Amino acid sequence: MSLFDTDELVINMGPQHPSTHGVLRVVLRLDGERVVGADVVIGYLHRGIEKLSEHRDWQQIVMLTDRMDYVSAATSNLGYCETVEKLMQIEVPRRARYIRTILSELQRIASHNLWLGTHAMDIGAMTVFLYNFRERELILDLFEEFCGARLTYSSMRIGGLPLDIPSGWARKVSAFCDLFETKIPEYEDLLTHNRIWKERTRNIGVISGADAIAIGLTGPPLRGSGVPRDVRKDEPYAAYDEFDFDVPIGSAGDIYDRYLVRLEEFRQSLRIIRQAIAGLPEGPVVGKVPRLIKPPAGETYHAIESPKGELGFFIVSDGRSNVPYRFRVRPPSFCNLQALPRLIKGHLVADVVAMIGSIDIVLGEVDR
Amino acid sequence: MTSMGWLLPLVQILIVLNAVLIAVTYMVLLERKVIAWAQSRLGPMRVGPHGVLQPIADAIKLLLKEDITPARADKWLFTIAPIMSLVPALIAFAVIPFGGHARIFGRDVPLFIADVNVGLLYIVSITSIGVYGIILAGYASNSKYPLLASLRASAQLISYEVAITMMLVSVIVTAGTLSMVAIVEAQLHNHVWFVFVQPVALVVLFIGGLAETNRTPFDLAEAEQELTGGFHTEYSGMRFAMFFLAEYANMIVVSAVVTTLFFGGWLPPFPNVGWLAFLGWIPGWMWFLVKCFVFLYVFVWIRATLPRYRYDQLMRVGWKVLIPVALANLFVTAILKVWL
Numbered sequence: 001m002s003l004f005d006t007d008e009l010v011i012n013m014g015p016q017h018p019s020t021h022g023v024l025r026v027v028l029r030l031d032g033e034r035v036v037g038a039d040v041v042i043g044y045l046h047r048g049i050e051k052l053s054e055h056r057d058w059q060q061i062v063m064l065t066d067r068m069d070y071v072s073a074a075t076s077n078l079g080y081c082e083t084v085e086k087l088m089q090i091e092v093p094r095r096a097r098y099i100r101t102i103l104s105e106l107q108r109i110a111s112h113n114l115w116l117g118t119h120a121m122d123i124g125a126m127t128v129f130l131y132n133f134r135e136r137e138l139i140l141d142l143f144e145e146f147c148g149a150r151l152t153y154s155s156m157r158i159g160g161l162p163l164d165i166p167s168g169w170a171r172k173v174s175a176f177c178d179l180f181e182t183k184i185p186e187y188e189d190l191l192t193h194n195r196i197w198k199e200r201t202r203n204i205g206v207i208s209g210a211d212a213i214a215i216g217l218t219g220p221p222l223r224g225s226g227v228p229r230d231v232r233k234d235e236p237y238a239a240y241d242e243f244d245f246d247v248p249i250g251s252a253g254d255i256y257d258r259y260l261v262r263l264e265e266f267r268q269s270l271r272i273i274r275q276a277i278a279g280l281p282e283g284p285v286v287g288k289v290p291r292l293i294k295p296p297a298g299e300t301y302h303a304i305e306s307p308k309g310e311l312g313f314f315i316v317s318d319g320r321s322n323v324p325y326r327f328r329v330r331p332p333s334f335c336n337l338q339a340l341p342r343l344i345k346g347h348l349v350a351d352v353v354a355m356i357g358s359i360d361i362v363l364g365e366v367d368r
Numbered sequence: 369m370t371s372m373g374w375l376l377p378l379v380q381i382l383i384v385l386n387a388v389l390i391a392v393t394y395m396v397l398l399e400r401k402v403i404a405w406a407q408s409r410l411g412p413m414r415v416g417p418h419g420v421l422q423p424i425a426d427a428i429k430l431l432l433k434e435d436i437t438p439a440r441a442d443k444w445l446f447t448i449a450p451i452m453s454l455v456p457a458l459i460a461f462a463v464i465p466f467g468g469h470a471r472i473f474g475r476d477v478p479l480f481i482a483d484v485n486v487g488l489l490y491i492v493s494i495t496s497i498g499v500y501g502i503i504l505a506g507y508a509s510n511s512k513y514p515l516l517a518s519l520r521a522s523a524q525l526i527s528y529e530v531a532i533t534m535m536l537v538s539v540i541v542t543a544g545t546l547s548m549v550a551i552v553e554a555q556l557h558n559h560v561w562f563v564f565v566q567p568v569a570l571v572v573l574f575i576g577g578l579a580e581t582n583r584t585p586f587d588l589a590e591a592e593q594e595l596t597g598g599f600h601t602e603y604s605g606m607r608f609a610m611f612f613l614a615e616y617a618n619m620i621v622v623s624a625v626v627t628t629l630f631f632g633g634w635l636p637p638f639p640n641v642g643w644l645a646f647l648g649w650i651p652g653w654m655w656f657l658v659k660c661f662v663f664l665y666v667f668v669w670i671r672a673t674l675p676r677y678r679y680d681q682l683m684r685v686g687w688k689v690l691i692p693v694a695l696a697n698l699f700v701t702a703i704l705k706v707w708l
Contacts, residue, residue: 011512033516033679124584124676130407196585196675349516349595350588350678 008036015044019122019353022363026340026352033348038341042334045367053327058084058293059158061327066152068331069365072111074103074143075306076365077156082237083302083313084158085287087295096160096285097239102173102276103146103155104238104304105269109180110139111307112262116187119259119357123200128190135183138176145169159289170277177270177277184266191259201255205343205355208253215342216335219309220261221359225253231305238304243275255358262360294322308332308360329368333361380481384461392616393423399616399668406672433605438509441602445508450603450610453501456494457617463487464624465549467634467653479634479653480549487548488536491625492529495580498614499525502582502599505611509602517598520588520679524579527686528586532576534694535569538701539629542566552633563630568697570630572690574663577622579686581615584671588679623663624656631659 014025023044029037049068053061065076078100085092092100117132140150145166147155155162191197207217212225222229230247232240248264250257297319303312309332316326336359343355397412397419404411412419437446467479484490499522506518540546542565543554555561563570579586588598595601600611627633634652677685 009512009516011516030516033520120675124587125674126403127407127672130409134408190673191675194675196677196681199681200675200678348678348680350676 006031013352015041020356021118021361024337024356024361024363024366026344026356028344028349028352030349033350035344035347035349035352038344038352040337040340042337042363042366045363047368049368050327050329054324057322058295058324061324062156062158063152063154066154067364068329068368069111069306069308069311069333069362070151071114071362072107072307073151073153074107074155075111075304075311077154078104078238079302079304079306079311079313081156081158082304083300083315084293084295086302087298087300087315087317088158088293090159090287090289092160092287093284094239094281095164095283096287098276098280099161099165099285100156101238101240101243102273103143105273105276106139106142106173106176108269108307109266110136112266113139115262115307115357115360116259119354119360120191122353122357123197125190125194125197128187131183131186131190135180138179142169142173142176145172157286157289158293160284160286164285170280173273174277177273180266181270184263188263192263198256200350200354201259201358203252204255204347204351205358206252206254207339207343211342212253212339215339217309217339217359218332218335219305219307219360220258220265221336221339222309223248224250224258224261226251231303231310235303237302239276240272242279243272245272255354258358292322295319299326303330306332308362308365309336331365331368333363333365334368337361337366376477377481381462384466384481385458388458388461388617388620389613391620392613393427395616395620395664396426396612397423398664399671402665402668403672406669427609430606430609435605435607436602438511438602440510442508442510445504446602447607449501449505449508450607450614451501452504453498453614454610454617456496456498456501457614457621460491460494460621461624463490463548464621465552465628465633466656467651468549468552470651470653483547483549485550486546488540488546488551488629491548491621492533492536495618495621496525496529498618501611501614505603506599509599511602513595514599514601517588517595517601521582521599523679524586524588524682524686527683528576528579528690531572531686531690531694532580534691534698535566535573535576536629538566538569538694538698541698541701541705548628548633552628552635555632556635561630561632561635566630566697566701568693570626572694572697573629574622574626574666575685575690577626578667578670579682581618581622581667583615583619583667585674585677586682587676588682619664619667620660623660623667626663627656627659633659 009030011028011030012025013028014020015023020026025041025044027039027041028035049064053064056064062077062080065080066073068076113132113136117129120128143153143155144150146169147153147162207225209225209227212222212227218229226249228247228249233247245268248261248268250261295317297317299314299316301312301314303310310330311332312330314328315324318325339359340355344352401411412422415421415425437443462481463484465480469476469478502521503518506514539551539562542562543551545551545554600608603611634656636650636655
């Protein structure tokens with residue numbers, strides 16, 4: 001018999017907790033401050049979007065995709081529309097593909113803004129949060145001018161776009177790019193060379209490239225581990241094959257490298273947007289789409305690079321009804337979340353919130 | 369008039385206590401405003417012009433709120449913890465010299481409540497009691513997050529107090545006295561603020577002060593993002609407000625101590641330089657408040673800038689950096705004092 005009883009402290013982090021980015025619940029088993037084990041419990045935001053989609057008209061599903069990754073609705077729209085276009089073999093006009101690219105990259109910046117703000121806030125740097133929301137606001141303004149909505153855009157349609165960009169919009173996007181370029185150093189000044197930030201993020205939550213592939217990580221968490229996988233480069237969609245951009249990768253695979261990767265993606269996104277604005281072709285924004293969308297019988301999988309990682313749609317059509325026969329999403333947040341229990345084992349409580357932040361999940365997409 | 373000798377300290381206590389409480393509430397406003405400006409926001413703007421009445425609205429709100437005691441909490445400790453936190457923070461002001469002597473209604477009135485000959489020791493011991501408030505709050509809440517927070521707080525405060533106390537001893541060795549008033553006078557007689565004599569002590573003391581007051585980057589005990597508010601998770605209403613007041617009162621205590629020990633308290637800058645003598649026209653207590661304000665601003669500034677340390681890193685900074693530096697500084701100070 002030992003003099004003192006030692007027991008694991010089981011603590012429920014979430015579903016109501018300021019740092020679980022929504023309704024994630026992590027059941028931590030603690031030895032003092034050290035995490036001995038962790039179980040991730042999800043499903044608090046399950047709305048059955050996949051099943052709902054099997055009862056909706058093909059165009060109506062665009063609205064449902066908004067509600068998956070609600071901080072980056074445009075990329076979800078894009079992923080879905082392109083999958084149906086692939087199934088129906090619809091040719092999308094070049095102008096529409098360019099605008100889709102601009103929208104997705106703006107969305108990537110907005111999503112990374114939200115990520116950086118909340119991630120830094122989790123680690124205690126509160127000013128970065130508001131700086132990021134300041135710039136995200138400008139992107140939301142651009143989206144509002146384009147499609148009228150600020151969060152759930154429904155900004156794309158099968159075969160193209162619901163409408164052409166308003167006059168002067170392209171100039172405003174360029175102006176935003178110039179402004180945003182001057183704002184990135186503001187975030188970096190507060191974090192990149194900050195000793196505390198480095199101590200909190202370096203060598204924390206390390207995952208090797210091979211492990212990351214085995215778990216199925218995609219997006220910045222995978223690239224942070226040194227694997228140069230980016231759907232935009234490897235299987236170009238929209239108009240990405242026409243632009244020149246780099247895929248930043250990290251080397252250590254820790255939180256700090258994932259942070260650096262995303263910061264560099266800010267710059268690469270600006271590069272893509274500028275090229276797209278400069279070379280924006282004239283022409284229609286909707287391709288030849290039948291009035292009644294009824295894809296031929298068959299199945300297809302198509303993936304895009306959402307800000308969180310590889311967002312894939314698997315759709316089966318029976319060719320008879322005007323709803324999908326099977327609708328399945330490969331959500332990057334869900335797949336990346338799998339790495340969490342492995343990442344946090346052996347670390348401290350404070351690292352748990354840093355790691356949840358570093359893999360950048362949105363619970364709307366995890367649970368669907 | 370001699371029979372009325374008890375009246376003067378009473379009036380002094382009343383003035384200091386009320387001034388401190390008002391200063392504390394307005395410190396909250398200052399923090400909200402400064403952080404808001406740092407973050408390109410406006411901060412409180414609705415209550416009064418530019419939100420100047422916000423602290424009063426906050427106080428009324430907190431007073432009127434329902435006071436909840438969790439069913440399974442230790443009721444006695446739960447009640448006493450916030451009091452144990454706030455009271456030491458307030459009575460520490462008893463020995464802080466806001467100024468030298470002033471002539472009011474023809475009487476020579478000291479601008480401090482008491483000039484205790486062990487003033488510094490008094491402050492160290494009194495503020496140590498405040499830690500119990502935090503530890504007991506975490507224990508009495510009977511809740512897991514506060515418990516973790518109070519464990520953090522006790523480890524953190526104990527380790528940083530060692531470094532702080534050693535730095536205070538350095539200053540005591542330099543000044544040759546423990547009395548707060550005498551330390552300021554020693555700076556006058558030595559013709560130099562002690563910040564120029566003991567710069568290392570100032571840095572260590574201020575970092576330790578950040579940790580002692582649970583401020584960023586050492587605010588682990590109330591890390592909202594990790595521990596959902598830390599030790600005061602279960603507190604609401606006025607009891608929560610007491611913790612809040614205690615934190616800000618402690619910030620003012622740290623600023624006042626730093627001002628007194630290193631920046632000449634109520635003395636104007638370089639009081640012995642002839643052509644700067646005109647600065648003496650500004651009353652001493654105003655110099656004191658201005659210097660205090662500078663340090664309070666630094667507290668807020670740091671909060672707007674830095675992320676938070678992790679628990680083990682905090683302990684490492686405390687034991688592997690601050691305490692060795694403090695020891696070395698004390699050692700060098702003692703040698704110089706003996707041989708020079």
